[in-house]
Amino acid sequence: MPNQFENIESNEPQAFRLDKDNFEKHFPQGTIQEIDESVLSKDTNHYLYVEIKKYADEGKLASLYLIKHESGDEIFVALTSGRHPSEKGMHYYEEIELYEKRGDKTLGNGKVVRAYVEKPSQPFVGWTSTEEKFTNQGLATRRLQTMNALALATWQQPLRSGNFEPGDYTEKAWERLVKQHEVERIDTKGRQYYQFILES
Numbered sequence: 001m002p003n004q005f006e007n008i009e010s011n012e013p014q015a016f017r018l019d020k021d022n023f024e025k026h027f028p029q030g031t032i033q034e035i036d037e038s039v040l041s042k043d044t045n046h047y048l049y050v051e052i053k054k055y056a057d058e059g060k061l062a063s064l065y066l067i068k069h070e071s072g073d074e075i076f077v078a079l080t081s082g083r084h085p086s087e088k089g090m091h092y093y094e095e096i097e098l099y100e101k102r103g104d105k106t107l108g109n110g111k112v113v114r115a116y117v118e119k120p121s122q123p124f125v126g127w128t129s130t131e132e133k134f135t136n137q138g139l140a141t142r143r144l145q146t147m148n149a150l151a152l153a154t155w156q157q158p159l160r161s162g163n164f165e166p167g168d169y170t171e172k173a174w175e176r177l178v179k180q181h182e183v184e185r186i187d188t189k190g191r192q193y194y195q196f197i198l199e200s
Contacts, residue, residue: 016079016094017063018153027149029142030069032077037064040076047106048076048099055080055097062094067146074101075146079154092116095126096150098143107134112147113162114155122195123151125162128170140173145182148196158196160186 023032037056040049055061060080067075078097094114100107111126125147130139148159161174174194177183183194 016081016154018065018079018150020153023149023153026152027067027146029071030067030075030146032065032067035064035066037061039066048101051097051099052076052078058082069142072102073107075099076101077150094154096147096154098146098150100139100143102134105134106131107139108143110143110147112151112159114151120155122157122160123155124160125170127162128173140170141176144170144173144177158198160195161193163191163193 018032020032020034024030037052040052052061052064055078060082062079062081064079065077067077069075076099078099079094080097081092081094083092093116096112098110098112100109108128108130110128112123113121113126114123115121125144128140128143128147130143144159151157151159161170174183177196178185178194181197183196186193186195
């Protein structure tokens with residue numbers, strides 16, 4: 001497999017994109033369209049504006065999308081890439097950042113990571129967070145489903161959980177998805193993690 005990062009400049013965005021039809025196949029509750037960062041304004045949301053503009057200014061923004069959920073909520077999605085030193089040499093990564101909004105309110109955010117050290121990792125949850133006043137509304141579960149659909153549409157691989165301690169608030173969301181037969185528990189090297197089941 002050729003190394004797509006062989007000639008990378010430190011802040012050069014990578015040519016990785018998502019397949020919109022593939023995304024909507026795995027997330028029929030919403031539609032997705034590519035947008036330009038010029039669509040964003042400081043009035044959209046300060047945190048969203050600052051973060052996405054930062055990636056664009058640093059040359060790390062590969063593409064930007066907007067998911068319109070059937071509920072009326074909006075999910076902004078930024079595909080970003082970069083590199084930083086590690087003990088094993090230069091560490092390259094691709095990330096999918098999510099920012100969820102309901103009107104002018106921020107619902108939460110999340111990040112999917114695919115790291116390239118010796119070989120590409122499986123996409124995993126970098127983090128997921130829900131604003132306190134919107135907890136217990138199923139948003140964490142929906143966010144994981146969204147992140148999985150984005151991982152499948154971008155890398156053709158299902159999402160798995162990152163490292164977390166038993167009792168972590170996201171565990172409830174993962175367990176709910178296990179009961180819905182969307183996710184399986186996997187034990188490896190004495191650790192347990194969750195992974196979306198890849199449809200045949």
